[in-house]
Amino acid sequence: MKTLYLHIGTPKTATSSIQEFLHTNRKTLEKHGYCFPKLPHKYPYVCSNRNAHFMVENLYYEDGTRDFPLEMEFLREGLDHMAECMKEFDNVILSEENLWRVSGYSHKDLFPYLKQESRQQGYQIKIIVYLRRQDQFLVSNWNQCVKQGKTSCTQPLESYIKTIQKKYKLVLDYASKLDRMAELFGKENLIVRRFEPGSWVHHSIIHDFMDCIGLELTEEFTLPSRMVNPGLSGNNAEIKRIINRESSFSKEENTFLTGFLKELSPESGERYPCSMLSGEETRTLLNKYAAGNARVASEYIKDRRPLFSEDISDLPRWEKDNPYMTEDIIRFFSSVSISLRRENESLRQEIQELRQTIKDDQKNFRMFKSRLKHPFRTIWNRMFHHG
Numbered sequence: 001m002k003t004l005y006l007h008i009g010t011p012k013t014a015t016s017s018i019q020e021f022l023h024t025n026r027k028t029l030e031k032h033g034y035c036f037p038k039l040p041h042k043y044p045y046v047c048s049n050r051n052a053h054f055m056v057e058n059l060y061y062e063d064g065t066r067d068f069p070l071e072m073e074f075l076r077e078g079l080d081h082m083a084e085c086m087k088e089f090d091n092v093i094l095s096e097e098n099l100w101r102v103s104g105y106s107h108k109d110l111f112p113y114l115k116q117e118s119r120q121q122g123y124q125i126k127i128i129v130y131l132r133r134q135d136q137f138l139v140s141n142w143n144q145c146v147k148q149g150k151t152s153c154t155q156p157l158e159s160y161i162k163t164i165q166k167k168y169k170l171v172l173d174y175a176s177k178l179d180r181m182a183e184l185f186g187k188e189n190l191i192v193r194r195f196e197p198g199s200w201v202h203h204s205i206i207h208d209f210m211d212c213i214g215l216e217l218t219e220e221f222t223l224p225s226r227m228v229n230p231g232l233s234g235n236n237a238e239i240k241r242i243i244n245r246e247s248s249f250s251k252e253e254n255t256f257l258t259g260f261l262k263e264l265s266p267e268s269g270e271r272y273p274c275s276m277l278s279g280e281e282t283r284t285l286l287n288k289y290a291a292g293n294a295r296v297a298s299e300y301i302k303d304r305r306p307l308f309s310e311d312i313s314d315l316p317r318w319e320k321d322n323p324y325m326t327e328d329i330i331r332f333f334s335s336v337s338i339s340l341r342r343e344n345e346s347l348r349q350e351i352q353e354l355r356q357t358i359k360d361d362q363k364n365f366r367m368f369k370s371r372l373k374h375p376f377r378t379i380w381n382r383m384f385h386h387g
Contacts, residue, residue, distance in 0.1 A: 001122075001123065001124050002086050002090055002091070002092075002122065002123035002124070003090065003091050003092070003123060003124050003125075003126055004082070004086075004091075004092050004094065004118065004123055004124070004125045004126070005091060005092070005093045005094070005126050005128060005212070005213050006052065006094050006095075006099070006114075006125055006126070006127050006128065007052075007093065007094065007095040007096075007128045007129075007209075008096065008097065008099035008100045008103070008127055008128070008129050009096075009097030009098065009099060009100035009101075009129060009130070010097065010100040010101075010129060010130060010131060010132060010137065010171075010195075011097045011098070011100065011101070011137070011140075011141050011144070012097075012132060012137060012140035012141050012144055013097070013130035013131075013132050013195040014130070014195070014205045015095065015097040015130075016047070016049070016229040017205060017206070017224055017229070018095065018205065018206065018209050019047070019049035019050060019051075019095050020049060020224050021206050021209075021221075021222075021223065021224055022036040022049070022093060022095065023036065023048075023049045024222050024224070025221045025222055028220055028221055028222075029093075029215075030089065032215060033089055033090045033091055034089060034090075034091040034092075034093060034213065034215065035085045035086075035088070035089040035091065035092045035093065036051065036092075036093045036095075037051060037081065037082060037085045037092060037094075038051065039051045039052075039053075039054055039078050039081055039082075040077060040078070040081055041053075041054050041057075041074055041077070041078065043057055045251070049095070050095060050096050050097075051094055051095060051096070052078075052094035052095055052096035052099065053096050053098075054074050054075060054077070054078035055075060055078065055094075055096060055099060055107070055110060055114075056096055056098045056099055056102045056107060056110075057071070057074070058071070058106060059071050059074070075113075079117055082094065083121055086121070086123060091213065093213065100129065100171065100177070101168060101171050103181075104170040104171065104177065104180070105168070105170075111181065111184055111185075112184060115184045115185065124189065125185055125189060126185075126189050126190075126191055127181060127185060127189060127190050127191065128191045128193070128209070128212050128213075129178075129190070129191070129192055129193070130193050130194070130195040131174050131192065131193070131194060131195060131296070131307070131308075132195040133195075133196075133286070133308040133309070134172050134285060134286060134288075134289050135277055135281075135282045135285050135286060136195075137172070138160075138161050138164060138165075138172075138285070139157065139276045139277060140231060141164070142157050142160045142161070142164075143231040143232055143237055144229075144231065145160075146232065146237050146240050146241050146244065147231065147232050147237070147240060147258060147261075147262070148258075149240070149243075149244050149251065149254040149255070149258065153241065153244060154241060154244045154245045155241075156241070157276055157277075161285070165288075172289065173289065173292055174289070174292060174293065174296050174307075175291075175292035175293070175295045175296050175299075176292065178190060178192065178296060178300055187299070187300065190300060191212045192296065192300040192301055193208060193212065193301075194301070194307065194308065196308065196309055198309070202217075204217075206223060206224070230262065230265070230266075231265070232261055232262065232265045233265040233266075233268035233269040233272070233328075234268075234269075234272065234274050234276060234318035234322075235268050235272060235318075235322070235324060235325050235328040236261040236262075236264060236265045236268050236328060236332070238320060238325070239261060239328065239329060239332055240257075240258060240261050243257055257336065260332055260335045260336055260339070261332060263335070264328070264331055264332060264335060267331075268324070268328050268331075271324050271327075272318075272322060272324040273315055274315050274316050274317065274318040274319075274322075275313040275315040275316070275317055275318065276317070276318050277317065278317040279312045279313070279314070281317075282312050282313075283312065293306075293307040293308060294306070294307065
């Protein structure tokens with residue numbers, strides 16, 4: 001039977017790396033009967049590798065209200081495009097990490113609609129989901145929001161966790177969320193994996209994902225050459241969080257500053273290795289989800305192991321007044337200043353070269369103009385000179 005593999009996240013589980021791999025190896029996948037299609041719609045600031053984004057994007061009228069008819073039009077066009085791909089390929093892969101969240105909130109009718117669509121079109125849906133331990137998920141998701149400059153992430157981590165736990169309870173209650181999907185698609189069609197390297201095939205997220213879709217990662221495939229979408233160090237995340245408060249910065253300006261923080265983060269993290277939550281905070285948070293996590297392991301993964309590692313970091317908790325913060329601030333502003341200076345120097349040199357070119361052109365033009373005024377004298381001079 002034709003199969004739609006719907007990769008739905010969760011957020012911050014190497015989704016960007018998986019999508020980059022699928023994009024890079026699109027032609028090779030097609031040789032094996034798998035299609036990672038390019039969908040017709042493009043969205044501002046959304047990577048095209050997120051090819052299931054047409055299912056989750058909120059669209060609005062000019063007055064700020066949701067444009068549900070246009071959302072349904074885009075959904076229909078995306079599904080029709082996918083159906084065309086299925087005429088040629090037995091397997092289609094769509095990926096969008098926000099499906100885990102929005103399917104329980106702003107797009108509650110999406111999964112029932114997809115189920116009905118699959119029945120009408122005669123294909124099965126297999127849902128791939130990677131689950132990350134809740135404390136790590138919250139910290140990483142906060143880091144991502146801060147990095148992206150979202151206005152909701154001007155909060156310190158502690159406030160963010162309290163807000164998200166209340167606002168998106170279902171996102172973190174993995175057992176309840178999976179139960180709802182199982183009622184629609186069947187437990188046998190939910191491919192649930194841990195986001196823990198020790199549990200992956202060959203300790204590789206790409207090997208593991210390929211195993212999910214029934215393919216072996218051979219030498220004909222190209223692996224990503226770099227880590228996609230790395231997070232910010234504790235100090236650089238704090239600098240970015242404060243930058244996010246400045247509402248006068250445009251998105252482009254915010255992104256410009258983020259680039260420097262991303263570049264400096266690895267060195268910052270090496271100088272100040274730390275944990276964003278204390279051991280006690282981590283244990284308290286995980287206790288809230290212990291029962292549900294145990295049920296996910298027994299009912300959905302069924303390998304007689306706990307859902308997640310119980311190891312808790314013994315690194316010191318990140319503190320705002322740490323001795324490395326001043327150094328990181330100086331490095332950040334120095335990097336921005338030097339970059340702007342170098343760009344100015346480059347532009348100044350380019351301007352000087354353009355001015356010289358203009359001077360040369362003007363000189364040549366005057367000479368040409370003079371010759372046009374005195375053509376016979378010019379000819380005479382040339383004859384005399386050559387003679």
